[in-house]
Amino acid sequence: SKPIVAIVGRPNVGKSTLFNVLAGEKISIVQDTPGVTRDRIYADINWLDYNFTLIDTGGIEPESDNIILKSMREQAEIAIETADVILFMTDVRQGMVDDDAKVADMLRRSKKPIVLVVNKVDSFEKFMPDVYEFYNLGLGDPHPISGSSRLGIGDMLDEVVSHF
Numbered sequence: 397s398k399p400i401v402a403i404v405g406r407p408n409v410g411k412s413t414l415f416n417v418l419a420g421e422k423i424s425i426v427q428d429t430p431g432v433t434r435d436r437i438y439a440d441i442n443w444l445d446y447n448f449t450l451i452d453t454g455g456i457e458p459e460s461d462n463i464i465l466k467s468m469r470e471q472a473e474i475a476i477e478t479a480d481v482i483l484f485m486t487d488v489r490q491g492m493v494d495d496d497a498k499v500a501d502m503l504r505r506s507k508k509p510i511v512l513v514v515n516k517v518d519s520f521e522k523f524m525p526d527v528y529e530f531y532n533l534g535l536g537d538p539h540p541i542s543g544s545s546r547l548g549i550g551d552m553l554d555e556v557v558s559h560f
């Protein structure tokens with residue numbers, strides 16, 4: 397059966413935007429309000445000779461009592477259990493925050509291949525210096541992308557399929 401790739405990360409980092417770019421149509425929900433995608437959403441993706449199922453998990457928010465965030469965390473945990481490769485997305489505009497480190501710990505424990513993605517790098521010249529701090533997450537090389545500007549997506553997918 398096809399490999400499963402799950403996008404996980406805090407609300408508002410751009411998971412659904414990337415999902416929609418890869419799926420080629422508006423399937424997932426993108427909003428400025430964090431936590432808007434509460435259900436896992438699936439798409440079949442073709443990249444070169446590879447086929448895989450992509451899951452937009454809706455986000456992870458550890459140590460929150462908020463019921464929506466709790467529910468999203470549970471969904472993400474299920475996705476982590478299901479996925480062959482995990483796309484862990486962060487946001488260069490917000491920088492590395494505590495929750496990123498908490499999620500990174502969670503993902504490291506999953507023992508799954510992790511592709512660390514730093515999103516919202518709309519200009520490599522402007523934002524690359526801010527990408528390097530994400531090395532501190534201990535998940536290997538950060539992959540700069542811009543979902544909305546469609547930058548770095550091919551290199552990111554090359555890295556994803558290398559784990560199949």
Ligand code: GDP
Binds near residue numbers: 545
């Ligand atoms: P999610 O909560 O992680 O699914 O994030 P969304 O995909 O809903 O995006 C949250 C916000 O970030 C929206 O306003 C998007 O337009 C914006 N966004 C997503 N990707 C990018 C990007 O590459 N660059 C910039 N500047 N904004 C982005």
Ligand code: MG
Binds near residue numbers: 411425
């Ligand atoms: Mg979303």
